[in-house]
Amino acid sequence: MFPLNVQQPILAQADPARIWTWAFVGLTFALYLYIGWRSRVRETRGFYVAGQGVPAIANGAATAADWMSAASFISMAGLISFSGSDGSVYLMGWTGGYVLLALLLAPYLRKFGHYTVPDFIGARYYSDTARVVAAMCAIFVSLTYVAGQMKGVGVVFSRFLEVELWLGVVIGMGIVAFFAGLGGMKGITWTQVVQYFVLILAFLIPSIAISSMLTQDPIPQSGFVFSDISERLNEVLLELGEKEYTKPFGKFSQLNVFCITAALMFGTAGLPHVIVRFYTVKNVRAARYSAVWAIIFIAVLYTTAPALGLFARYNLIKNLHQSTVTQIELQTGEEKPQVFKFADQSASQQQAVFKAVQQAQQTNLRAETDPAVAKTSITYFLTSPDGKPLNWATQWQNTGLLKVEDLDRDGHINLKLIEFKGADDKTETRSELAKIDKDIIVLSTPEVAGLPPWVIALVAAGGLAAALSTAAGLLLVISSSLAHDLYIRFVEPNATEAKKVRVGRIAILLGILVAGYFGINPPGFVGEVVAFAFGLAAASFFPVIFLGIFSTRVNRAGAVSGMIVGLVFTMTYIVLCTADKVLPFLFDAPILTQDQWLFGISPQGIGTLGMLFNFVVTWVVSMCTPPPPEEVVALVERIRLPGEAGAAADH
Amino acid sequence: MTDSSKKQYWRANLKVVVILLSIWFLVGFGLSIFFIESMNLISIGHLGLGFWMAQQGSIYIFVVLVLIYALVMDRLDRKYKVSD
Numbered sequence: 001m002f003p004l005n006v007q008q009p010i011l012a013q014a015d016p017a018r019i020w021t022w023a024f025v026g027l028t029f030a031l032y033l034y035i036g037w038r039s040r041v042r043e044t045r046g047f048y049v050a051g052q053g054v055p056a057i058a059n060g061a062a063t064a065a066d067w068m069s070a071a072s073f074i075s076m077a078g079l080i081s082f083s084g085s086d087g088s089v090y091l092m093g094w095t096g097g098y099v100l101l102a103l104l105l106a107p108y109l110r111k112f113g114h115y116t117v118p119d120f121i122g123a124r125y126y127s128d129t130a131r132v133v134a135a136m137c138a139i140f141v142s143l144t145y146v147a148g149q150m151k152g153v154g155v156v157f158s159r160f161l162e163v164e165l166w167l168g169v170v171i172g173m174g175i176v177a178f179f180a181g182l183g184g185m186k187g188i189t190w191t192q193v194v195q196y197f198v199l200i201l202a203f204l205i206p207s208i209a210i211s212s213m214l215t216q217d218p219i220p221q222s223g224f225v226f227s228d229i230s231e232r233l234n235e236v237l238l239e240l241g242e243k244e245y246t247k248p249f250g251k252f253s254q255l256n257v258f259c260i261t262a263a264l265m266f267g268t269a270g271l272p273h274v275i276v277r278f279y280t281v282k283n284v285r286a287a288r289y290s291a292v293w294a295i296i297f298i299a300v301l302y303t304t305a306p307a308l309g310l311f312a313r314y315n316l317i318k319n320l321h322q323s324t325v326t327q328i329e330l331q332t333g334e335e336k337p338q339v340f341k342f343a344d345q346s347a348s349q350q351q352a353v354f355k356a357v358q359q360a361q362q363t364n365l366r367a368e369t370d371p372a373v374a375k376t377s378i379t380y381f382l383t384s385p386d387g388k389p390l391n392w393a394t395q396w397q398n399t400g401l402l403k404v405e406d407l408d409r410d411g412h413i414n415l416k417l418i419e420f421k422g423a424d425d426k427t428e429t430r431s432e433l434a435k436i437d438k439d440i441i442v443l444s445t446p447e448v449a450g451l452p453p454w455v456i457a458l459v460a461a462g463g464l465a466a467a468l469s470t471a472a473g474l475l476l477v478i479s480s481s482l483a484h485d486l487y488i489r490f491v492e493p494n495a496t497e498a499k500k501v502r503v504g505r506i507a508i509l510l511g512i513l514v515a516g517y518f519g520i521n522p523p524g525f526v527g528e529v530v531a532f533a534f535g536l537a538a539a540s541f542f543p544v545i546f547l548g549i550f551s552t553r554v555n556r557a558g559a560v561s562g563m564i565v566g567l568v569f570t571m572t573y574i575v576l577c578t579a580d581k582v583l584p585f586l587f588d589a590p591i592l593t594q595d596q597w598l599f600g601i602s603p604q605g606i607g608t609l610g611m612l613f614n615f616v617v618t619w620v621v622s623m624c625t626p627p628p629p630e631e632v633v634a635l636v637e638r639i640r641l642p643g644e645a646g647a648a649a650d651h
Numbered sequence: 652m653t654d655s656s657k658k659q660y661w662r663a664n665l666k667v668v669v670i671l672l673s674i675w676f677l678v679g680f681g682l683s684i685f686f687i688e689s690m691n692l693i694s695i696g697h698l699g700l701g702f703w704m705a706q707q708g709s710i711y712i713f714v715v716l717v718l719i720y721a722l723v724m725d726r727l728d729r730k731y732k733v734s735d
Binding site for chain 1: 714720732
């Protein structure tokens with residue numbers, strides 16, 4: 001089940017933030033549609049690689065938008081916020097991977113000059129099998145990834161516009177279908193340029209505001225280091241009995257920080273939807289400079305995110321810890337909510353409220369097994385210790401991403417571990433913050449910081465821009481793999497230009513339908529697989545592309561066996577460690593538990609080891625088998641030189 | 652362009668990449684992971700240098716590495732006249 005259950009709005013109908021949000025989302029969507037219409041294309045070169053006439057700076061902004069997904073925008077600062085120092089794995093993993101891509105792959109793949117990554121693997125390893133395997137991997141990675149983006153779209157729609165989740169996903173799908181289907185890569189590129197500016201503004205404005213508020217320094221990057229905020233947060237965390245924020249290796253061991261960072265780096269460099277962006281520029285030189293622009297654009301968000309993560313953690317604790325319960329609302333199904341005032345009530349009246357809450361909890365337990373029983377939602381209305389009403393906390397409880405409980409019935413929410421009498425009068429120890437989803441950190445910052453409603457609306461539009469831009473890039477990869485690498489190549493090699501573009505459009509629509517279905521009904525494995533997609537990409541794609549450029553000796557036998565070993569090893573290990581989540585109908589516990597991990601390496605970091613195996617196997621097998629044919633050696637030598645024939649070859 | 656100058660160009664290219672990636676490794680893995688605890692003994696502002704490197708400094712250095720690569724390769728392209 002999807003974790004969100006959208007309910008009727010509890011707060012006043014004429015919420016100004018919602019009006020602003022509709023206005024911003026409507027405006028940006030209209031803009032994307034307009035650009036899609038302006039850049040509609042008729043031939044394959046425009047459809048897959050935007051006619052290769054995109055200027056470096058525009059391609060840089062488009063790459064940055066393509067690169068920064070809903071996860072970068074919505075989830076990453078939250079992840080860092082809850083990981084402290086070890087959150088650096090995401091920061092360095094995703095930006096450091098970019099260095100590898102820019103120095104080791106992008107210029108050469110641009111020189112190679114075809115449309116897709118499977119094109120390169122097929123040609124370099126003179127094998128249709130390798131091409132098909134690569135196309136399948138590209139489709140698999142991109143599909144799971146795009147389902148994650150659709151989920152992001154759903155979160156934004158259901159939280160800010162209170163639209164049903166499925167409708168939000170359908171609207172998002174419709175918009176992407178329009179500008180990607182009509183304009184292909186050309187449409188996607190120019191929309192992504194606009195989307196970059198929407199998402200970066202949406203990220204910076206609240207970050208600057210919260211930085212000024214907490215550190216008196218408007219620049220988050222400098223407030224982060226030159227104010228005493230980190231020391232204040234460490235102190236607060238120690239008081240709550242948690243680890244210091246800035247101390248390393250609290251969440252992961254040192255070995256795992258290394259392995260996860262490396263898996264994310266090498267995996268990012270091998271992601272097909274990012275590589276393919278470098279096919280759209282004029283020549284090799286432009287590919288290098290568009291990499292420079294892209295990493296500058298990316299760094300703006302990636303250096304702000306850790307600051308925002310730290311500020312938000314501090315602010316959240318300051319607001320929620322020791323907050324006062326003013327009112328509790330119980331609502332069952334479509335019935336009118338029951339409202340219990342809490343503050344200024346006598347002790348016996350308060351106990352009666354808790355009794356009703358307890359009853360509702362018991363009903364909810366029964367509802368989990370018996371679909372005939374209606375669930376009751378329990379919403380706590382809170383005010384912060386300094387007396388501000390925490391409306392954002394109320395609204396997030398409605399989405400199911402935040403859950404608080406006054407366990408010890410003292411009328412306050414306590415973030416320390418507390419002892420209380422639970423069911424059957426047994427003493428239990430828990431925090432009264434029962435659940436907090438990492439996605440709340442970024443999306444609630446403007447409200448937590450008390451910013452005007454239009455900023456909240458801007459953040460919603462920014463989250464959508466991040467999700468839609470990445471989804472579009474991924475859909476193009478799916479479309480090109482299906483249409484160009486598989487259909488046109490094997491089924492109808494003599495198709496006309498018009499037919500090729502038509503097949504591409506049909507493939508995009510197919511991809512959107514599948515992604516949309518997964519967005520509305522995510523199977524349990526999607527969330528898991530997205531997190532591991534990088535490890536799989538690192539263990540399969542990276543070594544083969546890298547060696548294909550930097551060695552003339554590796555051959556088909558080496559590459560195919562290397563890819564298989566890397567992929568199978570990594571996949572098997574991940575499945576063994578997460579069997580209960582990936583195959584829930586077969587297992588209820590992981591087959592390998594944490595203390596049985598190979599050298600203690602977590603499944604998130606295992607791609608690093610898989611990649612090493614891939615390198616070794618590819619190399620050894622290549623050395624034991626005959627070298628590749630002369631025309632392949634000539635091809636490798638050609639892509640190493642930037643000059644001569646830069647345009648995409650026609651097939 | 653002769654075969655030997657092609658080889659020279661490729662060697663020069665490799666040298667640039669190896670130097671830049673050594674810095675990438677030293678900053679990303681060395682200072683920010685392997686030696687983060689000793690780096691944290693030095694402070695920058697109110698933070699440990701290791702923590703700051705892992706969450707800020709390394710990213711700035713990555714940007715500079717990609718920029719230097721583009722500039723140096725431009726010069727190499729001109730020297731060997733391989734640009735298009």
